[in-house]
Amino acid sequence: MRLLHTSDWHVGRTFHGRDLLGEQESVLGGLADLVSDERVDVVVVAGDLFDRAVPNAEAVAVCARVLERIRAAGAKVVITPGNHDSAARLGLFGGFAAAGGLYLRTTIAALHEPVLFEDAHGPVAVYGIPFLEPETARHALGVEGRGHAAVLAEAARRVRADRAARGGRAVVLAHAFVTGGEPCESERTIAVGGVQDVPGAVFDGFDYVALGHLHGRQTLADHLRYSGSPLAYSFSEARHGKSVWLAELDASGLAGVEHRALPVPRALSTLTGRLDDLLLDPDHTPVQEHFLSVVLTDRVRPLDALRRLQVRFPHAVHVEWRPEGGRTGELRFAERVRGRSDEEIACCFLEDVRGEAPAERELALLREAIHAAAREEG
Template structure:
C-alpha cells in the first residue's frame, strides 16, 4: 500500500494580511497530482485542515475541492483535526463521508477504532488521534496523568491494545510537538505549564507515525516523521523545501519512505538596506515576485516606507526600521531625564525616535512650544 503523509494545510490562513487561498489551492492541487502520478492509495492529513475553528465559506470550498481532486486521482483520505481545527465541526458528517472514501477521525472515544483498508498483503489499520487538549482530554479519558505526555500516552496505550488484537499493519496520525522536532514562528504554542513536548517513545509500536503540528519537514526516526505544512506561513520558513512523504508498506510493514517536493506558488525572501538603494539597485530585481520582509537601515526613518517599497516590490508584506548601530538606541526613561532640561529631553526624544538631531528651524519651533508650556504652568500656579 502506498500512503501520502500530509498535514497542516491551514486553509484560510493569511500571511501578514495577504489572502493565501489561491496559493493553497495551487499546492493542494499539486498533492492530487502526486496521488495520480505515484499511484497513492491513501492520503493522510495529520491535523489542521483549516486555520481556525470556524473557517470561512471560501476556505471550506478550497478544502472540498482538494478532497475531490484527491479522490478523483484515486486515493482515499484519513483526516484528523489539529489544534487550529474544530474537531466537532470537522467530524460532523464523518459517518456519511466514509462511504465516499473520506474517513474523519475526530473523537477521543473513536481513536482506537481504526480505518481498515486492504491491499494484496492484507489489512492496514489507520488510527487517528485528534489533537488532545490536555486537561479536557484527561478528564474525558479518566486518567490522572497531566500534560501532553499523559493524554498522548493514554491514547497510544489504547491504540496498541487494539493493535494487539488484529493481524494488520498499522499507521497512526497524531498532532503534537515531539522532542527532537524543530519548530518555526508560524505554529501556535500548545504548551501547558511550559511543557508542550512529548518523548518519541510514546509512539512506539505502529509501523509508521504521521505527525502534524510542526511546519518543517523532519525525520525523528525512519518510522516517525513530520511532513510539515505545504506552504510557508512565516519568514522563519523561507529556507524550507516544502514536501510530503511517500510511504510504502509491504507485507512486513514499513518498506520505504521517499520525499516529494511541492511547488512554491510564491517564494519568501528577506532583505535589508537603505530605501533608495532597495528601490534602484538592479541586484534586487529577483525579489520583485517574492513575499518580502524588509529591514530598512536608513539613519532616519523613511516616511511611507512601505508605500514606496510596494512600487517596486508589490508583494512586500513586512517592514521594520533598524538604524545603524548607535543610532536610535532607546534609553531607559530615568536615565534619559535625570538632570536634564526640558530642551535636552526633547532633543534626546527626537534623536532616539528618528535617528537624527533637530534642524535649526525645528529647534526654533520646539523652543517656542516649550516656552509656551512654561508660561501656562506659571499661570496655573
C-alpha cells in the same frame, strides 16, 4: 499500500495580511496529480486542515474542492484535527463523509477505532489521534498526570491495545510536538500549563507515524516523521523546501519513505540595506516578485517605507528598521524621563524611534496637543 503524508494545510491563513487562498488551492490541488502519478491509496492530513476553528466560507469552499480532486484521483483521505481546528465542527458530518472515502477521526472516545483499508497483504489500520488539549483530554482519558506526554501516552496505549488485538499493520496520525523536532515562527504554541514536548518513544511499535504541527519536514526516526506545511507561513521557512512524504507498506510493515517536492507559488526573500539603494540596485531584480521582508539600515527611519518599497517590490510585506551602527546606549525608562517635561519626553521618544530630532512644525503640534490635554484634565 502507498500512503501520502501531509499536515498543516492551514487553509484560510494569510501571510502578513496577504490572502493565500489562490496559492493554497493551487498547491493542495496539485496533490491530486501526485495521487495519480504515484498510485497513492490513502492521503492523510495530520491536523490543522484549517487555520481557524471557524473558517470562513471561502476557506471551506477551497478545502472542499481540493478534497474532491484528491478523491477523484483515486485516493481515500483520513483527516484528524490539530490545535487550530475545531474537532467538533470538523467531525460534524463524519459518518456521511466516510461513505465517500473521506474519514474524519475527531473524537477522543474513538481514537482507538481505526479506519481499515485492505491491500494485497491484508488489512492496514489507520488510527487518528486528534490534538489533545491536556486538561480536557486527561479527564476524558482518565489520566492523572498532566501535560501532553501523559495524555498522548494513554492515547497511544489504547491504540496499541487495539492493534495487538486486531493484528496487521498500523499507521498513526498525531498532532504534537515530539522531542527532537525543530519549530519555526509560524506555529502556535501548544504549551498550556506545562511542557509541550512528547517523547518519541510514545509512538514505538507502529509501522508509520504521520506527525503534524511543526511546519518543516523532519525525520525523527524511520517510522516517525513530520511532513511540514505545504506552503511557507513565515520567513523562517524560506529554506524549508516544502514537500510531502510518500510511505509504502509491504507485508512486513514499512518498506520505505521518500519525499516529493511541492511547487512554490511565490518565493520568500529578505533584503537588507538603505531604502534608496534597495529601490535602485539592479541586483535585486530577481526578487521583485517574491514575498519580501526588508531590513532598513538608514541612519534616520525613512517615512512611509513599506509603501515606497512596494512600488518596486509589490509583494514586500514586512519592514523593520535597524540603523547602521546600531543605537548607542541602553535605554532605561526611569532615568530617561526623570526631571523632564512632557514636551522633552515626547521629543526624546520621537528622536529615539526615528533617529532624528523632530522638526519645528512637529514641535508646535506637540506643544498644542500637550496643552490641550492639560486643559482637558484640568
